Amino acid sequence: MNKTIANAEEAIKGIQDNMTLMLGGFGLCGIPENCIAALVKKGVKGLTCIANNAGVDDFGIGLMLHKHQVKKMISSYVGENAELPAGVGTEVAIGKEVRKFMVDGVEKEFLMEYAFDADFALVKAWKGDTQGNLIFRGTARNFNPMMAMAGKTTIAEVEELVPAGELDPDHIHVPGIYVHHIFQGVNYEKRIEQRTVRKRN
């Protein structure tokens, strides 16, 4: 089953105005750079984006915010992006169901949350094969596997695409059943958000 497509432009062909997208990544780590660039170029508008963060002003999802392509952002932390207006974010617990469960013999309250639903999930992996199997590297895995599992259509961009059979099945993080289209990305910038180092002595 070959899920390979040529590039990001072809991958996002089905993404239309007003759709809901899920994007993998934590900060700028493990974000689908190629797909974001293609969406900016295509100029689709009215998008609802579900992602842990909203990028920074001039990179990641920030590029789409800057072009006013995003109608609604569903995130856990958007502090790095100054372009988002006040009030965007989550109001917790209001209007949500609370249920009690026993934890270590003590009754504890838990908030029930609905699962998110998205037309497309855009994820980024380190390596992938033509069947859509994915392997991540370091902390760039983060939300990518969850987003890949939740998209009605999931697009994976990878730094290295190999023929099926080359990846050790024991090393696969996301099995290809969750991935509909896969392509090898180009020109990864992989920008570092906070460069922290120590001196050699």
Next chain:
Amino acid sequence: MLDKVGIAKRIAKEIKNGYYVNLGIGIPTLVANYIPEGMSIVLQSENGLLGMGPFPFEGEENPDLINAGKQTITIVPGSAFFDSAMSFGMIRSRKVDLTILGAMEVSDTGDIANWKIPGKMVKGMGGAMDLVASAKNIIVAMQHVNKAGESKLLSKCELPLTGVGCVKKIVTELAVLDITPQGFRLLERAPGVSVEEIKNATQGRLIIEGDIPEMVID
């Protein structure tokens, strides 16, 4: 009075051998620098890492290797990477022994507010709400008073809460305090700080029993 490094050094003394520890952003991150020699602990970073090491040497930064504050980091031998669901799975199931985080306000019943100031831009709570909802032990590193000189140790938090009744201990530039059913219990004074100064800087219920020793910080 302690500076940020002093607060971090004092909190480091609360860490025990064999602990899995989650460090928040800011002063808590500094705690990693003062873990006592020979102690074996594992630092958890909620973006998907157990076994976080120090910042990389210049030129060895890896964009695929960051902490929850989006800073470049390294890993130590025996580390493991995982996805966000597993990360919050280990947090929610209380596998993490100690969580150290900053706060804007703490109440004398252990409520914590650290994610939102009404009227200001809402950045989001990140992983904090999950961390405080389920951590076995939470120590807060914070300033005792805000920039206007008002106490941040209150009878009731004024800012929207991150968690209810979850903080166990607070270390500030002035003092170390436990949270008890009767309120804040003063355990130690910072070097050169009087009990009177701590009283004046604390708005919530404060219990002072006997002589309060001065902190010992190396």
